[in-house]
Amino acid sequence: MHTRHQHLVKVDLRRLRPTQITVGFSEVQEKRSLWTGLGKTERRRFLASHWFPAVKGPSENFYIVDHHHLGLALLEEDVVESFVVLLKDLSMLAKDEFWTLMDHHQWVHPYDAKGKRQTVADLPKALTGMVDDPYRSLAGDVRRAGGFPKDATPFAEFLWADFFRRRVKPAQLQRDPGATLKIALKLCHSAEAAHLPGWSGKALPLMA
Known part of the structure; x- marks a missing residue:
């Protein structure tokens, strides 16, 4: 992975881990429309200024805590690389302790499409696994x-x-x-x- 400065890391969007189960597909579509309306230079500037806030967790995975709709929209537009800004490195923690801290900081929202809370084990492993609410x-x-x-x-x-x-x-x-x-x-x-x-x-x- 390429690092631009201490807290900004270039990543493969396909490997980012979501911290929520659902998104609103209409909002994903809106962001896809925004992207398709940009020229080549505008797209490069857009990616350089729109970072995904993330926490580094067990197994060196990056868990994004915002911009899930944008991430999914970019993937659906065949964009596979972008940048995350590192909020916290918790990669040294065991999984149970990691999720306890994520919950404490309100960095995870494991609710399904019916608004029912699930376990963190039910979180998708990729942005493309999120479902519409x-x-x-x-x-x-x-x-x-x-x-x-x-x-x-x-x-x-x-x-x-x-x-x-x-x-x-x-x-x-x-x-x-x-x-x-x-x-x-x-x-x-x-x-x-x-x-x-x-x-x-x-x-x-x-x-x-």
Whole structure:
């Protein structure tokens, strides 16, 4: 592996380990569209400035703790190399101690597509093993529509996804995504959502 400076390491995206089970496929598609719209020079600059924060774990594996959607999008666009910025080197720890620390730092989110917590053994071994959570896709759509801002809280949009999961029926989400988005935009400004990161309580005009 090539190192540009002390904490930046060039890696094979196919070997990165995710710290979550699901992503929102609509957000992956959005990032694929962004990538395809870039020229050759722009793509090189993009990769040089978009690093994957990662923790080095047992067996020298890099576990990324953010930008899972981007990583999967790049792989689907046949990009196999990028950079990780090393947050912590925990490679000397046994697996159980490693995951205890990962959980303590909120660097792992082992919840499945139904919002149920699983064991870390259920985490995919590669980014391409992640599955779609339609409610994570809905949360991403709500954020992009102005429902709430991007927040530094770990896995913030998964908290929003779980909020919508409890209030929007799967059949409704599947049947009419557009109408569901309008409902979700109302919900995200309600008092019920006051505990969530980025909540403003101020409703914005609904999309036409």
